[in-house]
Amino acid sequence: MAKPQPKKRTAAQVLGDVIFYVVVLIILGFFLAPFLWMVFNSFKTPLQIAKMPPDWIFTPTLANYQNVFSSQKFGNYLWNSIVIGAGSTFFGLVLGLPAAYAIARYKQYGIATAILIARIVPGITFLIPLFILFRQLQMIDTYQSLILAHMLVALPFIVWVMVPFFESIPQELEEAARVDGASILQAFFQIILPISGPGIVTGAILAFVFSWNNFMFSIQLATSNTKTVPVAIYNFIGYAQIDWGGLMAAAVTITLPVLVLALFTQRYVIRGLTAGAVKG
Amino acid sequence: MSNFLDRNVKWLFPLPAILFILVMMVFPILYTVWNSMTPWSISAGRPPTFFGLENYQKLPDDSRFVASIGRTFYFTILAVSLEVILGVAIALLLNREFRFKRIINSIMLLPMMATPVAIAMVWLLMYVPTTGIINFVLRAFGLPEGLWVYNAQSVIPALALVDVWEWTPMIILICLAGLTALPHDPFEAAVVDGASTWQTIRYITLPMLMPTISVATLLRLIDAIKTFDIIYTMTQGGPGFTSETINIYAFVQSFQYFNFGYASSVLVVFFAVVLSVSLLVTYSRRSLEI
Amino acid sequence: MKIRLMLALLLVLAIVVACAPAPTATPVPPTAAPKPTDAPKPTDAPKPTAAPAATSAPAATTVPPTAAPAATKAPEPTAAPAQPYKGANLRILVANHPWYDYLKTILPDFQKATGINVTLENYAENDLVQKLTTEFTAGGSTVDAFMQRPLQEGKLFAQNGWYVDLNTFIKDAKKTPDTYNFADFQKAAIGTETVKDMLTGIPIVTEQEVLYYRKDLYQAAGLQAPKTLDELEAAAAKLTDKSKQQFGFIARGQGNPAVTQFSSYLYSYGGDWFDQNTKKATLNTPEAIAAFTLFGKLHKNYAPPGTTNMSWPQAVAVFAQGSVASYTDANSIFANLLDPTKSTVAEKTGVVVFPAGPKGSVPYSVTSWGLSIAASSKNKDAAWEFVKWATSKEIVLKEQGVGANPGARASVWADPVGKSKFPADWVAAQVASANGRGYDRPLVVQVGAARDIIGTIITAAINGEDVTAAANKANADFQKLLDSEPK
Structure with missing residues (x-):
């Protein structure tokens, strides 16, 4: 944690960073997905909710x-x-x-x-x-x-x-x-x-x-x-x-x-x- | 007056809490223990009159009860071990300075703060085999689909997955806090000695973090073994009885079969189980000097 | 400002502490007999009810709390002023059900007409039972009336003395005018509500099992709506194409909930749960095993995966998405399937009477819900006013006229208004099944346990396990349960 970052970054380090952020993104996706799905579906009609493949674009309802x-x-x-x-x-x-x-x-x-x-x-x-x-x-x-x-x-x-x-x-x-x-x-x-x-x-x-x-x-x-x-x-x-x-x-x-x-x-x-x- | 207070403060301060506990906790427990020694059943029309330990003698022959014990441990161990492995791994991964770290910490909080009943409904919707999003995504990636909570073999792992989703963040946060509190010297020495990252983790970080990990694990064990909301909302013990844990079985005996006496004996045994796990917590806390 | 509340609570705590040893030493008996200590204190005082207080008239004068039902006439003027129970507060527990959804919209009419304040408290089905049981068991319940499932809890509640025998009201001309026309209720429905000559409730919801099928799919395959279970199986086989996510059949497969929807299969094969006379379990007779086997086969071969944890909500969702060709379930769920805002295949779905087995078509035809008065209620007369109103011909016609709920009054079914909101084929199927079997689960006290036992056979059958072995084991368990039933 306290390791100082070298000023010049090698290609390997950049790649390492990319992998790191991708993994972090996957982890976040796992923890966030149910919330997103919940919010997403709360604006749909019952019919749209049960539809597979889902409508990604739809007219949200406030009903x-x-x-x-x-x-x-x-x-x-x-x-x-x-x-x-x-x-x-x-x-x-x-x-x-x-x-x-x-x-x-x-x-x-x-x-x-x-x-x-x-x-x-x-x-x-x-x-x-x-x-x-x-x-x-x-x-x-x-x-x-x-x-x-x-x-x-x-x-x-x-x-x-x-x-x-x-x-x-x-x-x-x-x-x-x-x-x-x-x-x-x-x-x-x-x-x-x-x-x-x-x-x-x-x-x-x-x-x-x-x-x-x-x-x-x-x-x-x-x-x-x-x-x-x-x-x-x-x-x-x-x-x-x-x-x-x-x-x-x-x-x-x-x-x-x-x-x-x-x-x-x-x-x-x-x-x-x-x-x-x-x-x- | 003030003197009296000062002399007895160690009793007077906790007194209200003790009285509260006596009434709200000791009475229900004693009442349950008493009930467990009666044949009280609303459905069979038997009164709550004392008849000894007959309920307890019936327990070993009750195949549903015996199965529910095994299942409770299956669920608990599966969920908690996944949580610990994932939690420690993710904590080690995140244990560095990077952009968005605060935001990620915030997001980690959400699963364990969210109302379990509400969350269980969302997972239930996502798990539906034909019209659920999870199988849809798996299908899109060409992966095999699952039946999740709709199948006897996969129901416990599917429920454990919800628990993992909910509580892995707690392990992550505890481990991150523990990592921050570690002394720096050993790490500097390791760098000087030219140890690889993996070696540092294996021989320095993990051993030093172990007390934190074990307490976190035991805390999770106590709570996981009592899981109720999620199972009750998602399967109510089904399909068949394949996700019926002790907690659910006690509930079914109480409020679906109305056998209050017998249900009480299940509860007493269950309490003993949780108590032993908890004593393990206390014991290891002491022995680890935390 | 919080301080006062806090002090009050601490005081309460102190009282709690003072009373603590007593309840520990003498556990409260489970019988419904209200504790004498509760009687004098009216329970409606502290709570701010949802409805504004309609009147300041003291409740005690209009509703004598302790009087036996028969004796209450004395203090009331027999000339009957318009609002004899004005100011009474009723607490009524109901299930989440279309009947309740509609009733709450017209409830103000009742409150205005009678001056009675009504609080409707709604719960999911299982929670309602749990709530009622705890309150009645612990005693001192403030529930006045409640919705109840006669086939599920009827015997249990009756055995524990939790019902008021409504015959006492029905037979009292002063309390029940002729215009109520009790004889109008279907005989079978009243029979279901009667336990040992006691009328436990007034039937409010009736239902039968029917077959929903996709007219378009059947037609495209050159098939007619199945008239027999053999035809159903053949059609299901023909209409199943798992590679296209197309399935020929669905029904509830989750053990306990499936029992009721399986019952029509059992009856149509000539089976039954047990012999009413000898009290011998009959779950492993050849007829029963044949029925279980067919039910399992339909699920295993022609239904979408995962039916063993499906009750009707999941089954409905799958059917409404259009991937299933036939579906057997209660006709009461029709709105989920025939309403275009809820189903993608609303126009293409037909309803027919349950297909015939070797012994003909024998669907269940039951009273699934009734309205009862609690034995512990202190407002029984006012509660009867409510029950009488909610089950009057006028209200039943309204409920049925908007399509909210199929009721139990013959005259309403004869009235065109009563049928107008139901599809023609639905009504035809309803009429054809009205004489079906009056129970959809075994008539025992321990219904929950019995359903779980029977459910194990259903689960085994769907999973393709040995049905006979499962039936033999379940039969033995069920026999044990029957033997333990209170006589």
Whole structure:
């Protein structure tokens, strides 16, 4: 990576570069193709979608998007997803940050294990018990029930990201504040949290994305008022009909917000995904 | 007050999270374990009254269950090993300065951020043997066509391919980050010694990157073994039962056959499987001192 | 502003914690009996319904939540004001289905006429069942009415006491005026909805299996529409040219979904799933094996590749692209094939009655969907108002008149308006098959498991494996299932 490039390039090096870029292009093509196909088809009629060889040039139709937003009311579902995603992220942070701090500072690895087990329990395990729980609490048909369920995904992830982050903060910072007479609580809120911004953003973005993408909890706990977008995509599959155009337009609608979010916060997202695997 | 807080902060800080976990996780798990020891079935009209380990005794004789275990590992190992091989190779390839590197990093993020249910629909459309784009492209290049998820032999590899598409970028990004963090000295020494690129990779880069690769691999193992959205959306376990993993089988037993007791025993066994894989993660993290 | 919400949630958490040990110690029984603790609390309070609140009249006065259906008359004036259930909120779970697509457009009429707020909650077929089952199993469900597949879930839901017996409404002249004309419903459809003398739902969707065929391809090859399965096979063979991506036949081949569309083959060969009297499985009788073998052969030799993971959406897509000559499936999917915006071969596709086997043409003729009221509903009377409206002759005629859905009322089929949107050959095939077999899958409680067992034979047959061996194994498994059925 740090090798200096020689000034004069030989033919072999140019050829090497060409091969390199061709290979990179192929790799990119592989990762991008499904997205392109999805967007491409979202502007086609069902007949055009199933046509092989495909029409590469065609008059795009907006009918699929009209269907998604007007008759299927995806605006509502998007809003539900935002509320539930933001809620579970926020409360995931409220619970997760202090916990992660204590784990990092006081080596409470037992607690860490308990929280991380939530990440490995098969999701199906929760479906019926959680429904019973929320029924008992009269919380069916509320955002709260979905927020709590999605926190099962968000909280372990936030802890997973934040523990190494807090561990990387030098203990001297906190100790200096303590010497100046601050309580631990003050030190945490005034010293530690402000410098943890990048870590928090990382955890928050990914917790939000995971909540957004969650299918299993949402399908079981959501009702018509709280339906999230991954569940709503099934609106396009009916008893005697399947609307591929609408499906593709819905798929675009669902994935676009998270993709945009991920692109704008790339740095943090990469940090979050590589957390725990790479030192530092 | 403040003193009390200070003295007990190591318990007080995690307390809300612990309470949350107790209610939202421990209760469902205990409830499932209890159910697994009852014959509870909505369809057979059997109540949830305790009857011991009978469900577990039935499991070894249930050929669908036994097959689903093998299939789960087949899918997981196939997908994860492809992801690791491809991921490491691509990371090594991209580990240099070149134009568009940032853009490429961005594009790598997309597959793993995209909603799996939506993406599965797109792959399903692309996989259709007669009118799908993939076979059309293969045909155009004169390559043999596949039946993808529409055939018993190819369904698991086809599903694994979707997983590979979705998660190889994670391995790439982790390895790229790991590569950046490597010390420079050994590489400079290698250049001085006149080592070839391949030798450098084989004897210096890979060994130093190994801890990163193994953690990334184990992380992927935990998630791949639990894959649900993609399989549920694309095949629901078909054709026949040839893509029915443990997760899907537990779902079918619960919500298509309504045998909640028996399904719970499947889930408990499944949990044990994932837990052992996870312990492997923790263990190797410790032993590798990461 | 978020703080308040946050505090409320933390409070909720605290409550959760406080209640935690109780449910762990005593798992909730699966029976439908609503927990007494739920009864007094109306469930419709917190949610902002999609429809604007039509009225401020308190729901409690119009809909007594705990009263048994028979006793509810007392507090209501018998002179029946126009809107006795004004202000009631109904939560109704439906499947994504053309019936629902059209109904939601005319729903405001009902809300205006009755003052009842209706929330229709739609799901894909499988998700609907999963949702209903969890809610009913956990108890305390707020579902008032729901769409249901009598042949799939009928026995299961009835066994668990999740239905209201609609006979109590039908037989009550005050609740069901003569103008509703219950006798108008097809006898077979009502029979399908009846489990042990209990009317579990009102039939809303009927369907039969038919043969779709490409008139142009058949004609070009000098063939007539097949009248027998032998002719179908011969035509399929003649019209298959794999080098040109041209195939003679298609049908669902994915094990579980294929079972219903295979049923007509089985019946036409003289077979059945099991003997109703002796409860003996009959999947490996010579008739059944012949039917499975033919079905497998048609797929293996004359269908496009990959049918074993194809349900109707994939099969329809292939047929609509014009590469297949014949297709057996439900007549309810006809719009996908006969609508020029969805099919390239709409004008060239004909519909005929299911071809005859050794025992004649015996297609299924079933009620695929019905509308039911939940036993746990606290608004049963208002829910009946909705069911009555949605299944009234007027609405059924509207549904059928726009071609949205083939209904179950004889008078609507007799009405020219009721037929106007259906092609003539489709109607002819519908009439000819109306007397077919009333079930398209085994009539058991554990339908899902039974279909999976039968599906293994279909998969084996399509893959060219030993059909007899597969049938013997499946028959044994199916027998085990039959023996385990609750009596």
